Amino acid sequence: MSQSAGHLIVAQLEAHRVRRVYAVPGESYLDVLDGLHDSPIETVVCRHEGGAGFMALTEGRLTGTPGVVMVTRGPGAANAMIAVHTAWQDATALVLFVGLIPVADRERDSFQEFSLTGWFGTTAKRVFVLDDPDRAGELVAEAMHLAASGRPGPVVIGLPEDVLVRQVEVARAPVRPVAGATPSPAEITMVAEQLAAAQRPLIVAGGDGWDDATGRTLMEWAATAGIPVATDWRAYDVVPHSAAYAGWLGYGRADTLAARLDDADLLLFLGCGRSDVLSDGFTRGFAQPTLLVLPDPSATMHAGRIDQHVLSTPGAFVAVLPTPESARGARTVDWMTELNTDQQRFATPHPDGGTGVDLGVAFEVLERLLPRERVVTYGAGNATIWGHRYLSHTQAHSLVAPRNGAMGLAVPSAVAASLIFPDRQAVAICGDGDFFMNAQEVSVAFAQGSTPLVVVVDNGIYGTIVQHQRAHYPGRASGTSMTNPDFAAWMRSFGGYGELVERTEDFESALASALASGLPALLHVRTDPETMPPPAGNTKPVAQS
Known part of the structure; x- marks a missing residue:
């Protein structure tokens, strides 16, 4: 049966039982989007390629099947680079499809032209370019296999837009099983x-x-x-x-x-x-x-x-x-x-003091009130340390965080986690800087019906960098302050649940209300910028009331 190379790509993804692709649409891969129109694969439309890439990385981390993300030419590929770097350093299976300029336009500084291999050649397991439409299924099968084999990681496939629309008579390629080595x-x-x-x-x-x-x-x-x-x-x-x-x-x-x-x-x-x-x-x-x-x-x-x-x-x-x-x-x-x-002594919460919400107390409440069936997501920054220390894990696939320290993963990851595991509570723990790196992906939760909880720790600074400045350049904070909006009102503007929490004693009721809302929810937690993560040797417990 004749079909376009773009439609064959979709058919090959179906053969690999891909459930979702995360995409920012582009005119360079319209034929693939057309193939997805009638496909059982769910197309999750994202607002930024970095957010889409992090969602796909979450899919790979939580399901064991390579996450799939689709973006367009130069600017789109540039935005997706952060997810590829994260997948590379984290050893997480990811397949990135990048729409490219027509073949005849190459080497002419065409609109949005760039070198796919030059950009991703050192940060991906393999970079393919689909120049032969008959190989569309074969390259997808090879990419899916390579991403999950050995040390997992990202694989990139370039899709020239004129090649995608060519008709082929080739059937889907066989799915290559990932070989598992058994110790002798x-x-x-x-x-x-x-x-x-x-x-x-x-x-x-x-x-x-x-x-x-x-x-x-x-x-x-x-x-x-x-x-x-x-x-x-x-x-x-x-x-x-x-x-x-x-x-x-x-x-x-x-x-x-x-x-x-x-x-x-x-x-x-x-x-x-x-x-x-x-x-x-x-x-x-x-x-x-x-x-x-x-x-x-x-x-x-x-x-x-x-x-x-x-x-x-x-x-x-x-x-x-x-x-x-x-x-x-x-x-x-x-x-x-x-x-x-x-470890038990280290993981026992203790109050931090200071003004605003005491995170030592707040994370004890989170540990107590969050359901055991949960997925916790983090980006980067000091705000995550309280979660690492005080939130326990009782099951696999209950944590997604960038091991390369990338900011901006928490929100898109929580949105994706809620889609992947709708019966679990997905919780994003992020600082104010991390949150606004990819806060726009909250809109995807409303479009897709997922219900993540986002906890934004707002101290008005890039806390990790300030901590280093205090150690190495005392009294000379520079380039680390932020001005923030009312994040809770921002969430309510979408139709979600949002609450500003400025006192420690109000946190428990706010969390209970957010969890009971059944909506995408956000707690805007204001904290003291002078408070840094608890010392690594501190074991003083929270007083129980």
Whole structure:
């Protein structure tokens, strides 16, 4: 049957069971949009390419299927770059389609012309350009497979607008399954022997590709084996926060856990590597024998020694773990219990003081009132640290945050998360600077019927940068102040629920009203600009009333 190359692209995405594409429309890929008109794939129309890319990244993070985003030529591709960089550094599967100028217009400085490979060649796993319409299905199949294979990441496909409308007689390409490496019995025996011989082993879990069964099985196994499990930065949802949980490594981590990274006599990285963030800038955890479980043969973004590299996904590795007794040896549970006790103390909220809303108290309320079935999303900035520290995770796919520190992800991610999991409460935690990076995507929630809750922490400054200025240039704050509107009124202008909260004692009732509204909701929380995140060694609890 004859069809256009653009329609074949849509048919190929259907074969890969893509449920949603996130798009900012452009005249350069009209034929693909036309193919989506009659497709079961839902087209989520976004307001900015950066927001669309973050929504697609959220799809990839929460579903395990590469997220799909479509944008137009130069300016649209430029705006989408932030999501590609995030997917690259976060190792999250993403496929970006970029409409391009006609083939005959190349190399003539045509309207919105740019070099697709030049822009994305160092920040994507592969860059394709569809010059042969007969290969439309084949390239999509290859991109979807490549994005999810090995170390997941972004793949970019350029779509010249004149190629898209050409008729082809080619059928859809077969879907290529992602190969999963299974550890050999000999590898598992070696891992068990090294764990059994260690007195202070530590597992560090992270990355994508986890599910509830994998995380739960690992934590039950670790509790019996007496091995504490820490998580990489912004990967706190890969395991349930149970008896073996030791907290997270990276920005805002507990001083006690950072010290334990050096105290351990064996490190097992599962699904992630020893990165600069995790290791306090390549300063911790480098002397210990290291076991690495990653499907990436090149061990990208892992620094330092590797004594054994097992090519495996977390799920495949956990499925063939030896008996916990064989990995425990003569070790008691004291080491694991000490780390878990440290974490429980660290995660107990304490008041911060200052004017406005006390975030130490507010996040204790969030932890208590938010349903367990939730997805928490973050952008970047100091406001996120309270959430990292005080909000627990009991299931996989309950956290989306940019591990590359990109601002502007929280809002579009929460909108997408509410579409992906309509029965869960999606909650965006963002500062005032982060919120307005992609606040426009709130409109997508109303268009699509999703109901995220957005908590905007407003201190009128770029808090992270101010904190650095106070440390390195005291008394010389520069370029870090902001003037903000009434964010709650802004949300109400869409027809959502918005409330301004200026006192700590009003936060609980405001949160309860927002959750009960059944609408996209926003709490505008004003805080003291002098208050910085709680110290990494502070363990003073909130007084219970």
